[in-house]
Amino acid sequence: MRDTTSLLPLVVRDLRLEKDGRVLLDVPVARIQNRKRNVVLGPNGAGKTLFLKLCHGLVPPTAGSIEYTSPRPASEIRRRQAMVFQKPVMLRRSVRANFTHALAMAGVGWSERRRIAAETMAQFGLASLADVPARVLSGGEQQRLAIARAASLNPDLLFLDEPTSSLDPTASHQIEDMLEILYERGVTLVLTTHDLGLARRFADVIFFFHNGRLVEESDTQSFFNNPKTVEAQAFLEHRLFW
Amino acid sequence: MLQDATILSSVLSMIGGGGGRLLEIVLLSLGVTITAVSFAGLVGLPLGAGLALARFPGRTIVIVLVNTLMGFPPVVAGLAIFLLLSRSGPLGGLGLLFTPKAMMIAQFVLVLPIVVALTRQTIEDLWTEYQDHLTSLGAGRLGSIPTLLWDARFSLVTTMLAGLGRASAEVGAILIVGGNIAGFTRTMTTSIALETSKGDLPLAMALGVILMSLTLAINGLAYGISRVGARFSGKS
Numbered sequence: 001m002r003d004t005t006s007l008l009p010l011v012v013r014d015l016r017l018e019k020d021g022r023v024l025l026d027v028p029v030a031r032i033q034n035r036k037r038n039v040v041l042g043p044n045g046a047g048k049t050l051f052l053k054l055c056h057g058l059v060p061p062t063a064g065s066i067e068y069t070s071p072r073p074a075s076e077i078r079r080r081q082a083m084v085f086q087k088p089v090m091l092r093r094s095v096r097a098n099f100t101h102a103l104a105m106a107g108v109g110w111s112e113r114r115r116i117a118a119e120t121m122a123q124f125g126l127a128s129l130a131d132v133p134a135r136v137l138s139g140g141e142q143q144r145l146a147i148a149r150a151a152s153l154n155p156d157l158l159f160l161d162e163p164t165s166s167l168d169p170t171a172s173h174q175i176e177d178m179l180e181i182l183y184e185r186g187v188t189l190v191l192t193t194h195d196l197g198l199a200r201r202f203a204d205v206i207f208f209f210h211n212g213r214l215v216e217e218s219d220t221q222s223f224f225n226n227p228k229t230v231e232a233q234a235f236l237e238h239r240l241f242w
Numbered sequence: 243m244l245q246d247a248t249i250l251s252s253v254l255s256m257i258g259g260g261g262g263r264l265l266e267i268v269l270l271s272l273g274v275t276i277t278a279v280s281f282a283g284l285v286g287l288p289l290g291a292g293l294a295l296a297r298f299p300g301r302t303i304v305i306v307l308v309n310t311l312m313g314f315p316p317v318v319a320g321l322a323i324f325l326l327l328s329r330s331g332p333l334g335g336l337g338l339l340f341t342p343k344a345m346m347i348a349q350f351v352l353v354l355p356i357v358v359a360l361t362r363q364t365i366e367d368l369w370t371e372y373q374d375h376l377t378s379l380g381a382g383r384l385g386s387i388p389t390l391l392w393d394a395r396f397s398l399v400t401t402m403l404a405g406l407g408r409a410s411a412e413v414g415a416i417l418i419v420g421g422n423i424a425g426f427t428r429t430m431t432t433s434i435a436l437e438t439s440k441g442d443l444p445l446a447m448a449l450g451v452i453l454m455s456l457t458l459a460i461n462g463l464a465y466g467i468s469r470v471g472a473r474f475s476g477k478s
């Protein structure tokens with residue numbers, strides 16, 4: 001079983017990112033709860049990717065705080081979370097080596113790396129592709145590899161930036177199944193998507209961004225049934241606005 | 243005036259019949275060049291990658307300087323090394339002037355900027371692609387260098403070949419620091435220059451043919467490697 005003394009909830013306060021005097025992100029307060037499926041929604045350019053990158057610690061904020069419940073050294077916090085990017089990064093190596101590299105970076109020993117890699121590939125239907133160069137895989141297979149690679153690091157918290165964009169329905173369905181498996185295992189998920197169907201089916205909590213601002217955080221039911229803000233209403237009715 | 247057929251047949255007999263003299267020249271050339279390029283790779287690959295990822299004041303100036311040195315005139319480099327190694331120079335005590343080692347140093351100095359500059363560019367491009375992933379894995383900038391060097395391995399082969407090309411075609415610097423001493427520091431390029439000026443065209447041409455064949459073989463190999471590389475990096 002995984003460690004129950006989780007880092008979560010993660011509490012974000014007065015988070016701001018400014019660049020050249022422009023406010024790119026403004027989050028007064030957000031809570032990412034343990035073992036929840038969190039979905040970040042918003043139109044293009046709303047700041048979804050930036051929000052994930054700030055929470056994951058890839059981009060330093062201009063102001064504000066990102067705090068974990070149980071204080072831990074930065075290196076441990078880094079090891080307990082992982083991120084899958086909008087455009088999955090595929091190393092110029094075999095599928096297997098993509099796993100073993102990530103595990104090596106996480107400090108896992110040589111034979112243990114190979115064992116975990118084999119186990120994860122088998123679990124997510126990548127075993128037959130183990131020796132194929134990762135960059136010749138199809139888009140769906142690459143996305144699956146990216147998620148499985150992140151999952152092999154056994155994170156408490158996993159960020160996924162548009163894991164199903166540009167995939168056909170079958171491939172998105174496979175990804176959704178993977179996410180369910182991870183959720184069942186106790187991984188807290190934070191993902192962005194443009195797929196409202198996925199958000200409705202999958203999410204426990206919705207974070208809605210507009211123009212770089214977190215304007216609404218609510219449970220899925222109430223977000224879809226009676227959104228509190230005009231921006232969210234307009235977004236759900238597919239009305240153009242800016 | 244020599245007949246074409248005469249030249250051709252003497253070229254062939256020279257290559258075929260061997261002649262210890264010819265073999266000696268070829269082996270010396272290869273030895274000097276391969277040693278110089280290997281050391282340039284050993285030093286230049288990590289240095290180029292470091293320059294791509296490190297952030298320090300004056301970095302831009304260093305990059306411009308290295309790029310400029312890529313086109314450094316070999317004779318000037320030769321002169322500088324000559325002055326350093328000559329008996330009254332700062333490194334004169336080593337007694338390296340007019341030895342194969344001096345030629346290796348000259349070629350190393352000429353090849354190093356090429357390796358550093360091209361590696362810097364390659365690694366910087368790959369870093370923009372890998373940055374988020376490697377940072378997410380907690381690698382850090384300098385900790386990312388081994389991953390980046392390995393994943394750029396096929397482009398870096400081309401980089402090393404560019405260095406090898408410069409070294410093997412070079413005459414000016416090794417002529418100055420090596421002295422073109424028969425049987426000791428006489429290489430393919432310096433003999434071609436010498437034999438041509440002496441009028442011994444068959445020997446000059448035989449050496450030219452060998453030099454070109456070697457270049458062709460190396461580039462054939464490089465092409466093969468780049469095909470394998472294309473497979474690993476997807477379509478690109």
Ligand SMILES: Nc1ncnc2c1ncn2[C@@H]1O[C@H](COP(=O)(O)OP(=O)(O)OP(=O)(O)O)[C@@H](O)[C@H]1O
Pocket residue numbers: 019024042043044045046047048049050051086
């Ligand atoms: N490094 C940066 N420098 C300047 N502006 C940036 C930078 N990164 C993002 N932005 C800007 O911040 C805004 C939010 O970008 P972000 O990528 O978070 O949007 P998004 O919600 O993920 O959009 P999409 O749905 O298209 O992926 C955009 O207007 C973008 O131009």
Ligand SMILES: [Mg+2]
Pocket residue numbers: 048049050086161
């Ligand atoms: Mg985005």
